[in-house]
Amino acid sequence: MELDSRLPGGPVHRLIFAVDIEGSTARANPAMGELRRILYELLDRALEGAGIGSRHLEPFTDRGDSVLILIKPHDDVPKTLVLGQLVPILTALLAEHNASVARPELRMRLRAVVHAGEVYEDNKGFYGDNLDIAFRLLEAQPLKKALRKAAASPLALVVSEEIFNGLGQQGYIDGASFESFQVRASGRIYRGWVHFPVFEPTAQRQNNQDLTRVPVPGAVLSPVGRP
Ligand SMILES: Nc1nc2c(ncn2[C@@H]2O[C@H](COP(=O)(O)OP(=O)(O)OP(=O)(O)O)[C@@H](O)[C@H]2O)c(=O)[nH]1
């Protein structure tokens, strides 16, 4: 079969990570503006803490109260690093932020999704069925409900079946700490696996900084390695 050379950019394989603020439409615009500033700051700090730099990343896609981050295939950034470092660090930073702000409207809870697959790009941005799946999972009612019920957790993570199976079968995640639900995307049923990351305070993590490639105590994964 001949590929259509007019098709721009793609498919290329990317690790898909996206977050969405819970209840953003209940905020007034000034608070939302502040939350957006905080969200980007925490994402930058979490990425830096996990050792994920601009050379690994596509430009962020802004979605109002949500950000899409696409990570290029790179030996330095295995999926285990995203689940074992990026997500727990972001969760810890959120918890610290929420504990430090007096105004309740500036507290922030996030839903996060991790998926991987081929994506397409044109001069307006990225698209494709794998992004549809990731955002169906991120917007799914069972995930929203799970976060509402978990009042003490600042972040609910959903991983796609591919991620769950890939890492679970290799023993990188504790499958018993994930619960599944189903969504429909592109005419098919997809399963998502929800997890509430356990995290450690930043101070403790900084003490462990020379151990960045070693399992974080209480993080999603054990051990951190390459899938
Ligand atoms: N700028 C921009 N805004 C968007 C985009 N997609 C959605 N929005 C806006 O983002 C806001 C938040 O949407 P939701 O996440 O569905 O609303 P929410 O109140 O946070 O609800 P939950 O996330 O379900 O708790 C809405 O005001 C949308 O109009 C986008 O791609 N760009």
Ligand SMILES: [Mg+2]
């Ligand atoms: Mg939202």
